[in-house]
Amino acid sequence: MSKRRVVITGLGTINPLGNNVSDSWEKLVNGISGIDSITSFDTGDLPVTFAGEVKNFDANEYMGKQHARKLDRSGHLSIYAAEQALLDAGFNPEERMGSNCGIVFGTGIGGIGATEDAVRVYDERGASRINPLAITQLMPNSSTGQVAIKFGIEGPSLTITTACAASANAVGEAKNMIENGIVDIVVAGGTESGTTPMTIGAFAQIRALSTKNDTPAKACSPFDKNRDGFVMAEGSTVLILESEESAKSRDAKIYGYVVGYGSTTDAHHITAPAEGGEGAVRAMDKALKDASLSVDDVNYINAHGTSTPANDKNETSAIKTLFGTKAYEVDISSTKSMTGHLLGGAGAFESMVCILSLQNGVIPPTINLNNKDEECDLNYTPNNAVNKEMNIAMSNSFGFGGHNGVLVFSKT
């Protein structure tokens, strides 16, 4: 039995670049950074004082204070992005989606802000003052449950916590659900809001973050010789995945197809990539095989490209290993150079980027790429967008824990 084709019929996003799809896309193609000095809290003695924060978003205004108080910020962002995506797909967010709709959401660290707040209250005021909503805000599946409640999603639900690969895995597992006929529609996405004091401090302790505090918008420089770490960012992106049959039966707009998914594990080290990106090679290979495509078919790779010394070097090696001589021809870029690292929200955001790139025939650039690194010698679309007719795009996501999630998208 041939597998059912999976289409994307709706997109929604809120991220450091913008609070909707069109604003975000405009920044991406113009190479504008969303990274700036942190404004949501006093950075005190933190060695890193900048991040990609969502701007001009007031959850109380959006959903009312009584509702907003029940969610961590990662949950606010999830509901906001999901509502946009459902509207974009032609659904009425006031109506229940029902049991033919599932939800798969990815997050790296769930409601970490709520966790930090609750611990602070416990330390200062004792157990009897802990926020009774703390658990339901901080549990990693909070966004999954809250989005399901808000939009009446009654089909299967999954929360995936494979760190920075989480929402790539979410889109991939959603694809599998539809291909296998479990449901016709899946709300697939990711969320993260780890731009909080302890979380930034802890990532800084393992030297994962860029410390270019004086030049925030230039700090994230994937594949550049002087790259010094990733930049923490927050946001949520949601895609509505649907069987082609279902989308056509209701005359829905079709952005493109999710055609390939590969998921592997390094089983090597909890943070460092396997030498040469061995696990990444296998994930890309699996995703292409799943799509019945070869490396020659790939027009664009949206790289994981975090701007850490280790990732960018190993991802480059991995692409060379799999693509061979074709590695030097394929167009690659890291949009994290503009958004920062959305962690568990990255895979969904970058899936959106791939779909929009195919649709618009534009490859967004890797900004801040000025100094050549001999270990990163591929075509990363430095600093300026490129216009190109394309049909196939690949999105790479790799997470702490050694999790690799690769997706392949097709315009037709």
Add this chain to the structure above:
Amino acid sequence: METNEVFDKVKGLFVEDLGIDESKVTMEAKLEEDLEIDSLGIVEVVMAFEDEFDIEIDDEELADVSTVGEAVKLLHSKI
């Protein structure tokens, strides 16, 4: 403290801290049906009362409280 003063303080907590629409907060309003305070929310309400009035409220004492008026009565008896 008079009953109406307790009510004013309770109303203030509901509106300012919990984000409930001011017009809904009457003595007759049911906490669950009218103010949409669920089982998790009631714990928050109790914490807010305890902080505001510097008292302690046992779970058993809450058993008979389902309206704003009953909450005001309980608080008035404990202050």
